[in-house]
Amino acid sequence: MTHLRSLLLLFACVSLFVNVYAQQLPQPAYMGQQKVVRLNPAKTDTNDPNQKALKKFSQEKMFNVGGPERKMTPEEAKANDFATEGAKKGKAGDYQGAIRDFDQALGLSKNAMIYLKRGYANLMAGSYAAAITDANEAMKMQESLGRAYFVRGLARYETGDQKGAKQDLGIFIARDSSNAIAYNYMAAIDFLNRDFKGALANYTRVLKLDPTYPDVYTNRGMMRHYNGDFKGAIEDYNEALKLEPGNSKAYNNRGAASLMMQDYTAAMSDFSQAISLDSKYADAYDNRARVRQALGDIGGACTDWQQAFFYGSVNAREMMLKFCK
Numbered sequence: 062m063t064h065l066r067s068l069l070l071l072f073a074c075v076s077l078f079v080n081v082y083a084q085q086l087p088q089p090a091y092m093g094q095q096k097v098v099r100l101n102p103a104k105t106d107t108n109d110p111n112q113k114a115l116k117k118f119s120q121e122k123m124f125n126v127g128g129p130e131r132k133m134t135p136e137e138a139k140a141n142d143f144a145t146e147g148a149k150k151g152k153a154g155d156y157q158g159a160i161r162d163f164d165q166a167l168g169l170s171k172n173a174m175i176y177l178k179r180g181y182a183n184l185m186a187g188s189y190a191a192a193i194t195d196a197n198e199a200m201k202m203q204e205s206l207g208r209a210y211f212v213r214g215l216a217r218y219e220t221g222d223q224k225g226a227k228q229d230l231g232i233f234i235a236r237d238s239s240n241a242i243a244y245n246y247m248a249a250i251d252f253l254n255r256d257f258k259g260a261l262a263n264y265t266r267v268l269k270l271d272p273t274y275p276d277v278y279t280n281r282g283m284m285r286h287y288n289g290d291f292k293g294a295i296e297d298y299n300e301a302l303k304l305e306p307g308n309s310k311a312y313n314n315r316g317a318a319s320l321m322m323q324d325y326t327a328a329m330s331d332f333s334q335a336i337s338l339d340s341k342y343a344d345a346y347d348n349r350a351r352v353r354q355a356l357g358d359i360g361g362a363c364t365d366w367q368q369a370f371f372y373g374s375v376n377a378r379e380m381m382l383k384f385c386k
Contacts, residue, residue, distance in 0.1 A: 110275035114242050115185060115215075116154065123181050123208070124151035124159070140170035148178060156186040173202035173209075180212045184219075192216035207236040211243060223250050241271040248280070257287040278304065279311050286318050294318040309338035313345045320352060328352050343372035350377070354384060 125148065133141060147162030163179035166172070180195030196213035199206050214229030227250050230243050237243075248263035264281035267274050282297030298315035301308055316331030332349035335342050350365035363385035369377035 110277070110280075111242065111245060113275045114245070114271075118242060119154070119181070119185065120152050124148040124178060134170075137170045137172075140166040140168075140172065140175070143169070144172075144175050144178070147175075147182070151178065151182050151185075156182045160186065160188075171202065173199045173206055176202065177206060177209055177212065180209070180216075184212055184216050187219075189216040189219045193220075207233050210236075211240065214243070215246060218246055218250065223253060226250060239270060241267045241274050244270065245274065245277070248284075252284070257284050260284045261288055273304075276301070279308065279314065282311070282314055282318070286314065286321075291318040291321045307338055309335045309342055309345070312338065313342065313348065316345075316352075317348055320348065320355075325352050325356055341372045343369045343374040343377070346372065347374045347377050347380070350380065354380075359384060 143162045143166035147159040147166065150156075150162060151159035159182040160179055163175055163182065166175050167179065176195045176199040180192045180199065183189070183192035183195060193213050193216045196209045196216065199209040200213075203209075210229045210233040214226045214233060217223075217229060218226035227247065230247055230250075233240070234243050234247070244263045244266040248260045248267065251257070251259035251263060261281065261284035264277060264284055267277050268281065271277075278297045278301035282294040282301065285291070285294035285297060295315055295318045298311045298318070301311040302315075305311070312331045312335035316328040316335065319325075319331060320328035329349065329352045332345045332352065335345035336349065339345070346365045346369035350362040350369065353359075353365060354362035363381060366374075366377040366381045366385065370381065
């Protein structure tokens with residue numbers, strides 16, 4: 062989603078960016094030179110995981126359609142036919158086609174559920190203002206429709222309205238505490254506001270509700286890292302790698318946690334593995350350079366920083382100026 066993509070240079074993959082994480086590392090006795098004192102942030106990604114989860118939600122729950130139990134008028138019956146076709150298209154990922162069918166349905170008969178489903182289709186199509194409008198219309202007709210708060214909350218999040226998103230998702234969760242997607246977005250909001258404890262708690266709720274939620278172990282591992290629980294972070298990254306052995310980000314983040322625990326061998330191995338999986342992974346080059354610098358291999362560190370800078374790491378330039386004379 063557009064806002065999340067841009068926002069994730071902060072939240073990893075949610076235009077959620079975090080500033081460079083600073084922490085002093087103890088200087089080994091054999092080191093006479095200045096020690097590197099910070100790591101790149103272990104970035105998290107909510108954009109792609111949420112897209113996957115929302116598509117699954119579309120197929121399994123959101124676009125299910127049923128007509129009213131009472132006898133329908135001819136207009137209502139025709140509107141229900143259009144809504145049914147729109148739901149089929151929504152399940153198949155044809156959100157624009159679904160919107161057109163829901164338009165036809167609403168032109169014949171105003172219905173809170175059809176507004177809700179069109180709102181969800183607009184959300185998935187990236188039309189966030191339209192999604193908010195549809196959710197508002199659904200609420201006017203049926204205030205108790207909890208999923209309208211879910212749709213509006215996600216759309217508000219995508220427009221950058223974190224306060225409104227958190228309020229809506231909080232109302233939705235109070236009515237339905239079984240939706241892992243809502244908690245995952247709440248974790249993203251906490252992360253953006255640097256409430257790492259809150260984000261950790263919400264990722265833990267996601268895991269309890271859906272242990273297969275995409276990237277949840279990687280993201281919770283990052284929260285544990287930011288809370289200083291490096292051992293717990295490594296445990297989460299281990300679980301992430303069981304589910305996805307080719308997850309370069311999990312290797313990089315596990316390496317960062319190992320480095321904070323001064324396990325240079327494990328850190329070096331993980332950063333190297335991340336690079337072997339993604340040869341343009343700037344952060345992994347930068348982090349591996351920090352291990353090499355800590356171990357006295359300045360030449361190797363400078364080579365890695367050059368690669369990191371080439372692939373877009375601004376921090377690597379600072380390190381080169383400082384250590385690569």
